[in-house]
Amino acid sequence: MAAVEQAFPPGDYDAVVVGSGPGGLQTSYCLRALGVRHAVLSRDDCPGGMFRRFPIFQRLITWTKPDAPVERSSREYEWYDHNSLLADEPELKALVPTLMDRAFDLPSRAEMEGGIASFAEKAKLEVRYECEWESTRVEDDGRLVLVTTDGEYRARAVVFALGVTEPWRADVPGLEHAAHYVDTRDPARYEDRDVFVVGKRNSGFEVAQGILPWARSITLGSPRPVQTETLALSALRMRYLHPYDEYARGGPGTYVIDVTIERIERDGQRFRIFTRGTTWDGQLEFDVDDVIAATGFRTPVRDLPDLGLVTVADGRIPALTPFWESVSLPGAYFAGNASQGARGLGKRGAGASSSAVNGFRYNARVLAQHLAEQLNGHEPPREPVDDVVSFLLRELSVAPELWVQKGYLCRVVSSAEGGYVDDGVQPVAHFLDAGGPDAFGATVEVDRDGTILPTLYVRRRGEIREHQLAPHPLHDYQGDGYRHQVAGIVA
Amino acid sequence: MTIADTLGQLALFADLSGAQLEAIAHTHDEDVFAAGERVLRKGLSGGNFYVILDGEAAVELNGQHLAKLGRGDFFGEVSALTGDTPTADVVAVTILRCLVIPGPQLERLLLDRPQLALRLLRMEVRRLRATLEWQP
Numbered sequence: 321m322a323a324v325e326q327a328f329p330p331g332d333y334d335a336v337v338v339g340s341g342p343g344g345l346q347t348s349y350c351l352r353a354l355g356v357r358h359a360v361l362s363r364d365d366c367p368g369g370m371f372r373r374f375p376i377f378q379r380l381i382t383w384t385k386p387d388a389p390v391e392r393s394s395r396e397y398e399w400y401d402h403n404s405l406l407a408d409e410p411e412l413k414a415l416v417p418t419l420m421d422r423a424f425d426l427p428s429r430a431e432m433e434g435g436i437a438s439f440a441e442k443a444k445l446e447v448r449y450e451c452e453w454e455s456t457r458v459e460d461d462g463r464l465v466l467v468t469t470d471g472e473y474r475a476r477a478v479v480f481a482l483g484v485t486e487p488w489r490a491d492v493p494g495l496e497h498a499a500h501y502v503d504t505r506d507p508a509r510y511e512d513r514d515v516f517v518v519g520k521r522n523s524g525f526e527v528a529q530g531i532l533p534w535a536r537s538i539t540l541g542s543p544r545p546v547q548t549e550t551l552a553l554s555a556l557r558m559r560y561l562h563p564y565d566e567y568a569r570g571g572p573g574t575y576v577i578d579v580t581i582e583r584i585e586r587d588g589q590r591f592r593i594f595t596r597g598t599t600w601d602g603q604l605e606f607d608v609d610d611v612i613a614a615t616g617f618r619t620p621v622r623d624l625p626d627l628g629l630v631t632v633a634d635g636r637i638p639a640l641t642p643f644w645e646s647v648s649l650p651g652a653y654f655a656g657n658a659s660q661g662a663r664g665l666g667k668r669g670a671g672a673s674s675s676a677v678n679g680f681r682y683n684a685r686v687l688a689q690h691l692a693e694q695l696n697g698h699e700p701p702r703e704p705v706d707d708v709v710s711f712l713l714r715e716l717s718v719a720p721e722l723w724v725q726k727g728y729l730c731r732v733v734s735s736a737e738g739g740y741v742d743d744g745v746q747p748v749a750h751f752l753d754a755g756g757p758d759a760f761g762a763t764v765e766v767d768r769d770g771t772i773l774p775t776l777y778v779r780r781r782g783e784i785r786e787h788q789l790a791p792h793p794l795h796d797y798q799g800d801g802y803r804h805q806v807a808g809i810v811a
Numbered sequence: 812m813t814i815a816d817t818l819g820q821l822a823l824f825a826d827l828s829g830a831q832l833e834a835i836a837h838t839h840d841e842d843v844f845a846a847g848e849r850v851l852r853k854g855l856s857g858g859n860f861y862v863i864l865d866g867e868a869a870v871e872l873n874g875q876h877l878a879k880l881g882r883g884d885f886f887g888e889v890s891a892l893t894g895d896t897p898t899a900d901v902v903a904v905t906i907l908r909c910l911v912i913p914g915p916q917l918e919r920l921l922l923d924r925p926q927l928a929l930r931l932l933r934m935e936v937r938r939l940r941a942t943l944e945w946q947p
Contacts (some may be wrong), residue, residue, distance in 0.1 A: 491813065542837065543830070543833040543834045543836075543837040543838070544834065544837040544838045545834075545838070578834065579830075580829070580830045580833040580834070596830045597830065598830050598831065598833060598834035598837075599834060630843055630906055631843075632840075632841050632842065632843050632908075633840070633841065634813065634814070639842075639843030639844075639906075641845050641848065647843055647844065647845035647848075647906055648845070648906055663840070663842050663911075665852075665855075665857070666840075666842065666859060666911060666913075667855075667856065667857030667858070667859075668857040668859075668913050668914065668915070669859060669911075669913025669914075669915075669916060670857075671840075749848075749849075752849075752852060752855070753848075753849050753852075765857070767857075768857075768913075768914065768915050784852070784854065784855070785854070786854065786855050786856060788856070
């Protein structure tokens with residue numbers, strides 16, 4: 321019997337994308353639109369990536385508002401829908417809201433998975449499924465070679481879109497005895513048990529909230545204090561604040577403590593945990609039935625560190641340049657959740673939203689354009705901009721790229737041949753450091769009190785100047801006062 | 812080696828306990844820059860305080876090399892504490908690994924850990940003295 325012909329046989333490509341989750345599919349969609357010859361490989365047998373399994377407690381933390389004051393097919397709607405992938409064709413846009421039952425304005429895991437699968441199907445995105453990347457080498461000419469279960473793929477650029485999905489345990493003696501977050505699917509198994517959760521970030525609080533109706537007592541412990549003032553305004557608040565709220569109000573049986581965990585010992589069927597305060601002086605010991613390691617995940621980078629890949633966050637995330645290329649392994653790019661390895665300017669400590677679909681879908685589009693230029697010399701079209709002031713103010717008011725990727729992405733208008741042209745969306749760090757013709761970069765930043773500030777960077781004769789516009793209660797920067805100010809800056 | 816272990820070897824953090832170092836390491840992010848990348852930008856607001864965990868950086872003004880920084884050195888403290896914009900650039904010379912502490916959090920950390928504030932002050936005074944022509 322003849323084998324069914326699969327997409328993307330082994331061989332040479334301009335680029336290879338590894339992964340069939342939202343990051344990989346968004347990158348492939350954008351590369352295809354730009355005519356970049358590439359292969360897409362996935363060890364899975366269908367699209368969806370992490371959303372086929374996570375989050376364990378089945379509810380996302382990023383909003384999609386099925387009804388909004390703008391059309392679903394509009395670019396502005398992307399700001400109301402943080403979970404759909406991006407497309408040019410109206411029939412491929414905003415697929416997640418069409419699948420939601422509206423129990424929440426946060427989709428369920430199944431609705432999200434359905435949205436991704438629907439995108440892959442409707443966009444006719446080809447993927448070579450059940451093809452697993454096994455090892456890597458670098459050729460003498462600098463090209464990367466991926467050795468897979470189906471053969472070898474050679475390319476000048478490889479985009480790894482593998483998520484941050486490999487369970488990771490902090491280096492705590494005895495933590496190897498603990499269950500990991502990924503093993504906690506059935507909350508009923510914690511009925512009438514004392515549980516210690518190691519970790520106080522997303523997965524720690526998600527588990528805690530999931531087992532609140534079951535456990536006898538829950539203690540969450542890690543060195544870092546919970547940052548309530550930040551969390552109260554974050555998309556995580558539903559899960560974070562529920563267990564934390566019980567603790568803060570003195571509710572019995574739920575504790576959220578700042579400790580370093582010195583060791584965990586088995587004591588028959590139970591565990592003994594030895595801790596020391598980080599924000600307070602002293603030691604505490606706990607005897608519990610269960611320990612759950614909610615210390616997070618890592619990007620499955622396989623043998624890339626052997627080739628020189630440098631990582632951050634205790635080896636969990638690749639360290640990346642503003643265009644999401646490894647800082648140390650040329651040609652290795654990252655899309656999807658791992659694109660958080662590029663922190664951007666981090667002004668006032670603010671980070672990009674690259675660990676969620678809402679942010680990394682834009683990263684993927686900017687990356688695809690960057691690769692099209694690098695690999696094929698494909699210059700983007702640069703439409704003339706006649707009214708620079710109106711253009712910049714409109715972008716600052718409604719551009720979803722700038723509002724989601726605050727301080728990371730900017731809209732650039734450059735001078736050219738006596739006028740101005742639209743230079744598209746670029747990483748702010750690139751705009752500030754790359755040099756080039758006189759230009760304006762519009763971005764949305766946040767000040768130290770959390771106030772949203774539209775910001776314009778002006779490049780003149782290679783020098784950068786920064787101009788912050790005043791905040792507006794409705795975030796509408798298109799009124800006369802703003803026009804007057806920006807006209808002065810642009811002149 | 813964990814970030815807390817590395818911090819424990821740096822003069823700035825020499826007075827802090829292991830648990831206190833772990834709290835700092837877990838509360839603040841590390842960032843890694845490619846050789847040639849700018850870390851601190853002259854004239855731009857919102858800069859952070861950086862402690863070099865590994866690698867080398869250069870202080871530059873209008874392309875002129877002013878100083879070299881290495882493991883254990885720190886930069887960005889003046890703008891992080893005063894809110895003024897930096898008066899020079901800091902550029903990674905090698906792959907550069909830093910602990911990053913945003914200004915408002917640096918303030919809180921120094922108030923919580925006066926030993927750290929004292930160390931920082933001493934090191935700052937030495938820097939200042941080294942830049943002055945007059946010697947006692």
